[in-house]
Amino acid sequence: MSKTVKILAPGTVANLVCGFDVLGLCLNEPNDLMEVALLNEKKVIIKSADGYPLPLDPLQNTAGAPLVEMINELDKEIGFEVVIHKNIKPGSGIGSSAASAAGSVVAANHLLGNIFSKEDLVRFAMFGEKVASGVKHADNVAPCIYGGVTLIRSIYPLDIVSIPSPDLFVTVVHPQIEVRTADARQILRKEVLLKDAIKQWGNIAGLVAGFIKNDVELIGRSLEDVIIEPVRSILIPGFDEVKAKCKEAGALGGGISGSGPSIFMLSKTEATAKEVEKVMKTIYDKIGLAYHTHVTTINKQGVKVIN
Template sequence: MNFCTVHAPGTVANLVCGFDILGLCLNEPADKMEIKLLDERKIIVRSADGYPLPEDPALNTAGAPLLEMLKDIDANIGFEVLIHKRIKPGSGAGSSAASAAGAVVGANYLLNNRFTKQQLIQYAMFGEKVASGVKHADNVAPCIYGGITLIRSINPLDIIPLPAPDLFVTLVHPQIEVRTADARAVLRQQVELKKAIRQWGNIAGLVAGILQNDIDLIGRSLEDHIIEPVRSILIPGFAELKKKCLDAGALGGGISGSGPSIFMLSKDETTAHKIEDEMKQVYTELQIDFHTYVSKINKDGARIV
């Protein structure tokens, strides 16, 4: 095999209280990536949609991970990547992670799966560094593993896949851009101890709820006392939307990644679509264009199609 097509799905990072350590995988939105094995040592990344991409692969979220992968390959090979970009950059739905993870998953398939998932995450984090200036795994890990992942550490890398409950995710992407680097820049460098304690309790409760499939505990734990109060000011209509979604039956939710996308979890598909209607109403009244998605948690991650 010297060619494959990859379904590279979006992701929700942080899961409200788990900044940089928790993430889940979506079914939609998703990028489509076509990857070709070359018989020369170079990386080529092209856009199928006319979206401008850096010519230097080291400056590209799909190219940088493949360059790192080539360092561990003693052969005269390379890769050409064609990206159908359906997850808009700056959306907070894991656009850079989809490119990074999709590239290494596809390349690994063409190499007869010589690398482990942990190794693929190590490579993919170089794509995240291109996008935000910082290596983090809370998007690339669920994109590669599927389901929900806990990132205990990135140095050394320690990823714990968690059993994803059968919940529905409703996501709205208002058509404004919040750059990950900018969203990180507004964060405070110091946190009050009492807020940190509440946050630790919510993270522990959320992980326990996922492990025990305790849906009510998951809902109670979806609180953020550190990141959301700061980042939410970058997202028009956030407070109103969150209240309306909770009133409509959402378990909880908040900012997806660095925003501006907002996600909500629901017990069933009917409630998830009710929440979608509330999201549509808020942004229609604000006269801001938007896209919405409803899906179950994707337990497979990026895959060959």
């Protein structure tokens, strides 16, 4: 078995507008770089490679908690040292905690000879998401591990379905504010109207069908959220204008990435995706709010071992 490995852990877009906690998509950019070493004692060591303030207690770290669960399940005298180069900032809405959680378990599994299935890895990685948000959810870690688009049909028992992902372009803007996942969950309504639930179910089914059939127009029509987005969008300056003007610029549709504040848009061509980026930049320049943008594609591999 190898003693060390480097991996790229990609960002993700959770929910995909209407699929709260059940749909997710893997991005080719940005990525965290992680270096994981196999130890011959039962412990997890966390290090930040770039000085970013990460919790060093493994049980309080989104990369560490999944590894503690993995070690406990193996019941062997092994452990891991994890060095994290954090490029996906926490609170960005593009799967920072998931990148750490998924990256650590994929790297550890590689060092152990790939003894665990992808579903096992998601099961471990969800412990990292619980550290970040207080609840286990898989709509970021599943696409991060499986690649492409994933449907989480169930958490208990875990049931993950890989969905064929068309060759679409993704434009993401990250306004430089932080929206904590736990806080974004707190403001959600506990009950919804039946008519809203019916509309949401139709959109989720339409979106999945659109991906499977490679029907981009159906994908665009289905990117509508009548339950979560109306509440969460108030936390994101300029959201309504960004969404409306990006669609005018040719985007198929989009919305809040995860719990925000990032906003994503899907486009059929790279040229359209770049026009959408210009729209996003213009709006946030006008608001006077700092931001980062990414124009990328759907990552169909997930976490990548690079050595």
